[in-house]
Amino acid sequence: MSGLVFDSIEKKFGDFTAVHETSLTIPNGKFVCLLGPSGCGKTTLLRMIAGLEDPTHGRILLEGNDVTRIPTHQRDFGMVFQNLALFPHLTVGENIAYPLRIRGGSKADCFKAVKRLLELVQLPDMADRPVAKLSGGQRQRVAIARALALEPKLFLLDEPLSALDAKLRESMQIELKQLQQKLGITTIVVTHDQREAMTMADLVVVMSQGKVHQVAPPVEIYRKPKDAFVADFIGMTNLITGRVNGADQIAVAGGVLLADDVPASGDVTISVRPENIRLAKDDGANSAGILTGTVSYIRDLGASIEFYLDVSGQQITAITTPSDRPDVTAGDRVSVSFPREACVVLGDA
Ligand code: ATP
Numbered sequence: 033m034s035g036l037v038f039d040s041i042e043k044k045f046g047d048f049t050a051v052h053e054t055s056l057t058i059p060n061g062k063f064v065c066l067l068g069p070s071g072c073g074k075t076t077l078l079r080m081i082a083g084l085e086d087p088t089h090g091r092i093l094l095e096g097n098d099v100t101r102i103p104t105h106q107r108d109f110g111m112v113f114q115n116l117a118l119f120p121h122l123t124v125g126e127n128i129a130y131p132l133r134i135r136g137g138s139k140a141d142c143f144k145a146v147k148r149l150l151e152l153v154q155l156p157d158m159a160d161r162p163v164a165k166l167s168g169g170q171r172q173r174v175a176i177a178r179a180l181a182l183e184p185k186l187f188l189l190d191e192p193l194s195a196l197d198a199k200l201r202e203s204m205q206i207e208l209k210q211l212q213q214k215l216g217i218t219t220i221v222v223t224h225d226q227r228e229a230m231t232m233a234d235l236v237v238v239m240s241q242g243k244v245h246q247v248a249p250p251v252e253i254y255r256k257p258k259d260a261f262v263a264d265f266i267g268m269t270n271l272i273t274g275r276v277n278g279a280d281q282i283a284v285a286g287g288v289l290l291a292d293d294v295p296a297s298g299d300v301t302i303s304v305r306p307e308n309i310r311l312a313k314d315d316g317a318n319s320a321g322i323l324t325g326t327v328s329y330i331r332d333l334g335a336s337i338e339f340y341l342d343v344s345g346q347q348i349t350a351i352t353t354p355s356d357r358p359d360v361t362a363g364d365r366v367s368v369s370f371p372r373e374a375c376v377v378l379g380d381a
Pocket residue numbers: 045048050068069070071072073074075076077222224
């Protein structure tokens with residue numbers, strides 16, 4: 033099987049399970065983000081790929097070969113650590129050439145490779161600069177160039193951008209994504225920042241407490257979160273509880289919602305993104321798919337406007353753009369409607 037395969041991988045530290053049994057396939061050439069809150073096991077999963085941590089159970093396969101017990105230095109990957117781990121007393125060129133020199137590359141070959149790698153990460157003519165004199169973003173690029181020096185099959189990065197300020201971080205996310213697309217290298221990045229994952233990834237692996245909750249492209253994770261954890265972690269959402277009331281109907285406080293993929297019976301939780309809610313002054317119309325509520329307060333953020341609503345005791349938030357702003361004010365009775373495709377029935381976490 034091509035790509036990177038986790039076959040029933042599990043990692044325990046003593047009695048504590050850092051990664052519960054996980055099976056998943058990462059196809060070749062994909063940009064994958066391991067996403068989840070602190071302590072959910074992302075780094076442990078990445079370290080197992082690198083051979084820096086031995087799985088307690090299960091196998092890791094790369095291109096069909098079992099690499100589970102292969103020592104780190106024989107695995108075909110380049111890695112960028114959170115602290116970058118550059119050699120501060122060496123120049124940029126010496127840092128990047130280091131893995132090539134270790135492998136026995138000639139001086140001339142190293143020189144050529146360093147030049148090519150520096151162009152790749154947009155730092156031409158920086159080879160002789162001491163690493164100590166670089167900015168945060170430049171160091172980042174040097175660490176990336178060094179990790180790619182041996183042209184590895186896998187590119188692993190652990191919170192690579194976390195030390196950068198917000199603006200630089202955003203531009204480096206785009207740069208990293210463009211670099212990966214250019215090289216087509218399978219790339220796995222650990223991050224706890226959902227926006228970062230959504231910007232860069234082809235596939236997002238959402239984790240919490242050592243368990244993988246969902247593996248899907250960013251848009252699918254956003255539009256069709258599998259459970260309440262994913263829905264909540266990937267941006268603001270409304271979690272509305274209700275009870276199945278028919279093939280496509282769910283009874284909730286204040287009315288009935290229409291949704292697809294409704295189970296046969298029982299209690300359910302529905303996720304509705306605030307930007308998918310339609311608001312209008314209540315005109316007394318009462319039908320399935322429309323709830324009535326009261327505007328508690330309105331927060332105008334300039335580019336968007338948030339409406340906080342009380343719908344029969346349930347707090348619901350709606351967001352609109354200024355051009356779509358409904359003509360309502362705090363205290364108004366409003367009708368709150370949900371397109372059925374925006375009502376996502378969640379599974380158990
Ligand atoms: P962060 O974003 O904070 O780095 P993470 O999602 O990467 O978190 P891990 O570093 O993989 O999480 O850790 C997962 C859990 O395993 C944590 O509870 C951590 O304390 C525990 N853990 C990690 N390494 C060890 C270790 N060597 N010994 C004992 N427990 C460990």
